[in-house]
Every structure is written in structure tokens, then in C-alpha cells.
Amino acid sequence: MNIETQCCGLAILFFVLFFYVRQRKLGLKNEKTYLILLFITIASVVFDILSVVLIYNKDNLPILLVNIVAKAYLISLILLGVNSLFYIIGDLRVTLDDFYKTMCLYLIWTGVFIFAVAILPIDYIVDKNKNIVFCAGPSLIATYLCVASYLIQALHINFKAKNYVNQERRKSIYYWMGMWIASAIFQILSERFLIVGFACSMGLLFIYIKFENPDLNMDKITGLFNQRAFITYVNQMIQTKQEYYVVAIAFDFRNDSTVEQSVFDSAIMEAVNYINAKKDITVFINGQDEVLVVYKNLKLLREYGLELEERFEKGWGTNNAIILSPYIICIKETRLLKTPEDILTCIRYLRVNNIDKTDSHFVYADENMIYEMYEQHRKVKLIVDSMDNDRIEVFYQPIFSTYEQFFISAEALVRIRDEKGKIVPPSEFVEIAEKNGLIIQLGEIVFRKVCQFLKNHSPSELGIKYIEVNLSMIQCEYVKLADDYIAIMQQYDIDPKWINLEITESASTVSKTNMLKNIDRLRAYGVHFSLDDFGTGHSNLNYIVDMPVNIVKFDKEMINSYFENGKAKYVMEAAMHMIQGMNLKIVSEGIEDETQYNKMYELGINYIQGYYFSKPLPQDEFIKYLKNVNAKGV
DSSP states (O other): OOOHHHHHHHHHHHHHHHHHHTSOOOOOHHHHHHHHHHHHHHHHHHHHHHHHHHHHTGGGSOHHHHHHHHHHHHHHHHHHHHHHHHHHHTTSSOOHHHHHHHHHHHHHHHHHHHHHHHHSOOEEEEETTTTEEEEESHHHHHHHHHHHHHHHHHHHHHHHGGGTSOHHHHHHHHHHHHHHHHHHHHHHHOSSOOOHHHHHHHHHHHHIIIIIOGGGGBOTTTOSBOHHHHHHHHHHHHHTTOOOEEEEEEOOOOSOTTSOHHHHHHHHHHHHHHHHTSTTEEEEEOSSSEEEEEESSHHHHHHHHHHHHHHHHHOBSGGGOBOOOOEEEEEOOGGGOOSHHHHHHHHHHHHHHTGGGSSOSEEEOOHHHHHHHHHHHHHHHHHHHHHHTTOEEEEEEEEEETTTTEEEEEEEEEEEEOTTSOEEOGGGTHHHHHHTTOHHHHHHHHHHHHHHHHHHSOHHHHTOOEEEEEOOHHHHHOTTHHHHHHHHHHHTTOOGGGEEEEEETTHHHHOHHHHHHHHHHHHHHTOEEEEEEETSSOOOHHHHHHSOOSEEEEOHHHHHHHHHOHHHHHHHHHHHHHHHHTTOEEEEOOOOSHHHHHHHHHHTOSEEOSTTTOOOEEHHHHHHHHHHHHHHOO
16 A cells, blocks of 8 residues: 555654644744644544555445545645645734634635535545555545645735745745645656655645744743744734733843852843743843843733832842842833834834933833834935935035135035935934944945045135045044045045045044044045034043144034123133144134124134035035135135
């Protein structure tokens, strides 16, 4: 009898079942569907083996018994097909009600075919000499038609879901369905080998290894569910519109540096185990030092929250000697968050933007915070899209020389255009770019465009001697800044005397070693430097002494204070005389009217920048402006 492959398939299924039922699971819809698939496949393979045995010996057995077992096998294939479809649908973004409605429709369809298989005649082919045993006839044809309809529908659904279902999972579904189709075609063409049951077994083993192995959702060190499990779990909550709340507990803060790390880690593990022992909650590990707790109702959140607060106050470890002060972020407004990834982004956003600004280690994520997070995410996407699609522009604000009485330079200012072509001011994206590490790439794009401008338009013909380009403190920290900028200047054949890089006072306090190395390398190459935003609240003349700069720029706020505050007037004049005494040049920013200009001129300020002369201009307008005013004189 040709039952060898079925027996191998049955062994594989029991192997999968043994490991599957003994491991912790999340209680997901697909986990239940997969378990049902396992049992149905086991039943199907058992009926397949029994039907072959009975058909082989049908001459010595009641034909009714043979028919019942043979048709039970065919019906199990239909049930296997419809449940495979349910498993695939479980990945779709449908509510629980929609899922059940879909199930009802398919179950009706299934019922019709089961009835057809039950009443239609079935034939048997037995050739004991060739060891060939199989069934045929209308009942078998009805089974194949039904299963084929499910396979076609599964492939159709899998194709339609290409934009929002994990691509690796989609490929695996195609492989799984491909095994079914290939085995069915092979079995139709070959009378000797019966491999449909074996192919079903291999398909479930494949799905188990790729997606349903519970070990994939477990963190091996802590024994908690991992971030992958969190994303899958919350995704189901969102799809089925179930109520849930998330609390993030981060243990990366130590309030006692005298405690050994191993002791501190043991206390953390004790706290994590305490949290994980609570009923009706699900706990996940997110990275090395953060625990995510998902509550299914508000009552549990409040009850366990108070209990946990009291427990943390008692301490952990031997004699409760270790006091942990974790950062705790509570997200009750989960309905506002669209995806599990958005929740993780929200937690990171709140830690960076809120916890570090307060002495409290607890943050409640209200609606405003969530909206701010999405707004930041939108701006990050805007920056990335603009860089990818060449929507970064450089505007130039002319700088006027009070001694030479014409424009001798300009400050290069970054601008972004959105998808509709509207200019986005730097106040809306520069800080975001710095926080998200995009400023280095953005700054390089600006510098490259400035070099392209200098290459295409001779500075001497325009009357300018150099272009000022801003460097943020993040760029100053970047180890390869000097190498990258020198390479760009060499690529565009730019004389370094045409470049003046502006650094801020705050930059000199962050990573002075890296910054000085960059400055020394660039100065040696021939680039000049300015100290930007002098007078923004951290003014210290030591910065000017320490920093190898040629120009100091007085910030607009300092200029305004000079005209509005008597004390500020004396401070600025004293600073100005000291700076000029060091043979450094001064630029006054933010000069907006003739009165301000005249006063700066009287004080001996070297350069003037502001709306009194011109706002920042796009490249073509800037060139036209310079050719006009420098030719006529101001």
C-alpha cells in the first residue's frame, strides 16, 4: 500500500504539535487558527492512511465503512482548505465582526461542497500488483473544485494585501499554496504516489518555522515576549478595535552609582518578574532596559499602577536595599496611535522630549503629546523626502561691508519645499533634523549646493569674497566633517578662501576635541571661521579666545537689547571693543531699519546683515540683486 509519505507527514505533524502546545503563546487569533489547522491536518492524514488501507482491503469490508472513511478524508481536505483561508485572512486589517461575517460566508460555501461530497458517488482504483490505491469519481472532483476555489481566493487575497501585510509573510503564503498546487497536480498525474497529505504537513511545518514558532516571540535572556511579539499583539488589538493601554517602564536610570552593576541587574530582574506575574496583562521586553506592559482595560491599569508604585517604593534585592527609579510612560490614548510602530515611536519621543526636561520619572502621554509626535514624524518624513527628491534649496542673505560700502559676502540658509512647492521655513525642520541625526546629511547637501553655486558663478564677478555656511553642534561633533567638506571642495574645484563656516557658542561646549580637530584641518586647508549667534544667552568671551575664528556675529536678540535696554547697551559696547581689540571682525545680524544701521556704523561694526538691505533670496534673485546694487553702489 502506498502510505509511506502519509506516515512521514503524520510524524512531522506530531513533532510540530508537541513543540507548539508546550510553549507560551500570546493568545493571538492566528495562533488559534494555526492550532485548528494542525488538528485538521492530522485528522486528514489519518483519514488518508485509513482510507488507503480500507480501499486496499475493500473486498473484505463493508462498502459503507469504506465510503465513510474515504469521504471523511475528502471532507477533511475541504475543511483544511477553508481554515487555511481563515489563517491568511487573519493577517488582514479587518474588525472582529467583519472576520466573523467572512467566516460565515465561507462556511456556507464549505457546507454546500461537504453536502455534495457526501451524496455524490465515489469510485476506487486498486492495483495490488503495482501497489496503486486511490479514489476517483464525482465526489473527488467536487473536493478538488472546492479546494481549488479556496486556493485561488487565498492567492487573490494575498496579492491584494501586498501594501500592508509583511512581505516575507506574503512570500511564505505563496510558497505554502504552491506546495498544495504542485502536490495536487503531481498526484493527478501520478497514480503511484499519494503526496497531498505529506505536502500539507510540510506546508504547516514551513509556516511553523517561519512564523508560528513561539520561540520567535520570546526574549531568551528574560523569558518575556519580545518587540516582535509586541508589534504582532498590538496590531491585532488595533485591527479588531479592542481596548488596550500601554505602559513603558525603562530601567536605564541609576540613582546609586555605588551599587555593583550585577546587583542592580538582579534587582531589575526581580522587578520584571514581579510585573510579569500579574494576571490579565501581557509583558514585553523592548530592548535591553525597557519593559512594555499591555493592559486590556482601564480598571486593571489603575489597580496595578497604584500597586506597582507602592512596590517600587519598598525597594528590591536583599533587604529591599536597591531602590529603582524607572522612567514610566503611560499611554492611555492608544486610539490615537495608528500602528504598533507608532506606539514605540511615541515612547521614544516622550523619553527624549519630556522626561529629560523634568525631575519626575513619570510621563502621561496626553493627546497633545501624541499629536506633537505625529507632527515631528511628518517633519522627519518631509526632510527625508526633500533630500531624496532634491527639494532642498539654498537662499542667500547679503552681508554689507560698512567700510567698503558694498556687499562682500552672504549667508547661505537652507530652505525646503514641500510636495506642493511651498517653502518650509528652517524653524520648522532644523531642530527636528538635529534631534534625528539628519542634520549631517542635510548640511552636506547645503554645502555641496554652495560649492556648485561658487563653481558656476565667479564670486569676483559678483563682488563677493566668500559665502558663510552654518554648522550645527551635531555637525561639529562629526568626526569626518573636515574630510567630507574638503573632498566636496576638491570635487567642485573651490578655492577654500571662498568658504567661511559659522559655528555656534553651544557647539564649542559639546565636543570641543572633535570640533577643534575639524577646525584645525579645515583652517589648514584655507577655510575661515565665524562664531555665530554671539549673545544668545551663553555669551562668554573665553569662547572667542579659545576658538580660532576670524569673525564674530552679534545675534539679532543682542542687537534688539542694545536699543531697548540701557544695561545691554554697555555690555554690547564692551564686548565689541574687546573683540575688535583682538583684530576680529564683527557682523551685526537682524538690522531692520536705518536708525539701527546708522548706530552700528557709528560703533564701527564691520558688516551688516538684515532686512534693512535684503531678506534671504533664492539663488537667481540673489545674483540679480548683487549685480544690480554692487554695480550702482548703495
